[in-house]
Amino acid sequence: MIHWKFGTAALLSAALAGGSVVFLAAKPLFAQETVKLELWSRQDPSGPLRPGNVVKAAERLNKELEAEGSPKRVEVVVRESPAKGFDDDALQLLKVFGVGEGPDMFIAAHEWICAFQEDGFALKLDDYIAKYPQHFGTIFPSLWSSAKCPDGTYAIPQDAEARMFFYNKKLLREAGYDAAFVDSMPERTLSGDLTMDEVLDIAKKVVDKTKAQYGVLHRPNKGPDYIMVFNAYGNEFVDPQSGKLLLERDKLAAAFGWFERGVKNGVIPANNTAMEFDALRKEFYSGNAAFWMYGIWDLGSVAFPTYGLPQDERAFFADWGWIAGPAPKKGGSPVSLTHPIVYVIAADTKEPELTVRLLGHASAADLNTDHAVTTTHLGIKPEQLEDPRYAKAWPLARATELLKITKFLPNNAQFGDLNGIIYAGMQGIESGRLSAQQAADFVIEEASSTLEDVIVK
Structure with missing residues (x-):
């Protein structure tokens, strides 16, 4: 319905004409x-x-x-x-x-x-x-x-996430690292002093010196978390000028090499990709692994309610903590993934x-x-x-x-398919079927033959 309101000029005209006036207002009111x-x-x-x-x-x-x-x-x-x-x-x-x-x-x-x-x-x-x-x-x-x-x-x-390496401070102290070393790890990581290989070294010492069975655990299926490791070694996966997928053989091999060294040193389990998600969480949160590569949401959704990790901030950081993805070499840049x-x-x-x-x-x-x-x-x-x-x-x-x-993951609709190929390369490494270089070659060959417009360097 449209309502009309009359100004003083209209009222004056109506009065002079002997008409009746209904109401008075200063300006027109439009239909909503x-x-x-x-x-x-x-x-x-x-x-x-x-x-x-x-x-x-x-x-x-x-x-x-x-x-x-x-x-x-x-x-x-x-x-x-x-x-x-x-x-x-x-x-x-x-x-x-x-x-x-x-x-x-x-x-x-x-x-x-x-x-x-x-x-x-x-x-x-x-x-x-x-x-x-x-x-x-x-x-x-x-x-x-x-x-x-x-x-x-x-x-x-609309929102964001943070992915990191959670770590068990109790196991690190039990393995012989003092409290100052354990508590300084986040700051050292952000400054570029703690490296990816040092994470493997710490995890190796935990496995050797404690009853913990595992050094580093990661998700057992295709997903974003392990891409943080590839980012650390310089893989961006997208050409900024064209938006096309980008694969760099040496950088792929360097990232796969970290997983290869982890498995060979008995730090990353050879059957990680065959384990159940809940089983992996249980191993870490129950104290059977030094590091767990995952995301911040896992604390509120699983660690606190299911495994009883302390919800109080001070109590949590007394025995648990997290670090960003470390740089591959000292002085390099740490990473996280959202x-x-x-x-x-x-x-x-x-x-x-x-x-x-x-x-x-x-x-x-x-x-x-x-x-x-x-x-x-x-x-x-x-x-x-x-x-x-x-x-x-x-x-x-x-x-x-x-x-x-x-x-971030590259803004390319084909990355989901590429990620599946990368994950297959990880499975090949952890099961002992592929070397790091072979995994890099596999990813490039498979992506080049099944995906469109892939740039290879």
Whole structure:
């Protein structure tokens, strides 16, 4: 319904004409227009506030629009996908866009954004990000790297993670390392003094001097965590100019060499890739392994509730700790690995400005902290460190410093397939079927024959 309000001139005319006056106001009032914005989100119990915060953001945007005198009001419609993982979800959504049925915005794993950009389905955001510093200006600079394609920025970071080497201080002390050595490991790693091979040496001493059976354990299936080792040895896996996959034979062989030395020294078990995930966790958290290469979320989801590791910060760090991925040589650069989930806006949305503003509000520090503390993910803004809830979730607060040195999976849709090939190379090494150089050659040969546009150096 359209309501009209009359000014004093109209009232005077009506009075002179002998007419009756209904009401008085100073300016016209326009019809309210509801703008429906569709959000595609997979059904993800591990991150319900990824879409939920966008719904909440609509309330904030609508108050802002009302204050501006705009007749527009935003309504978010969530379209849920039953996909089991982000790869399947992205493939489904690409098909939906292909038949012209795509949403206004969607949630994705960051490595898929360039696939949407290449097909013309993603909106370039650089100008919008610069226009709204109140929403995007304090997002950790490192996280924007995960949102870029070769020609610009196509996503907004929604959360982050941190991957590291957890270690058992009790075992290290039992193996003969003094408390000063054990407690200095994180700082030495960040300064480039502790190296990847020193981790193997420490793990070897633990296996030799204690009853612990294992030195270093890693995930038993394809995933991002062990890519941190490849990053440490200089593998970036993507050509920054073209966005194509990049394989460098010497750097691949160097990373595979670390796993090879670990197995030969009895530090990494030869059957690591054949073990069950829960069995690996149990070995580490029950005190049967020196190091566990995984992610910060494992503390809140498994270590504390299942294995009884102390939730008090001081008690935890008395006997447990973590380090970043060390440099391969002294004086080199340490690494961590994160895997941001991102918000992406469709290139053909009818309301790009409103959609950007909506996702800007969804990126507010308080809403992002709601998500972070309930799912053990890292926040996207430094001001979240000042939130008492975030500070109370000390694993998040302590791990946030790793975002300064973090690396990302390449924003290339084929990396999932390449990662499967890399993992097969690791299996070959740990089972004794391949040497480090043979594993590097295998990855290059297999990727070159099965994937498109792979650059080999």
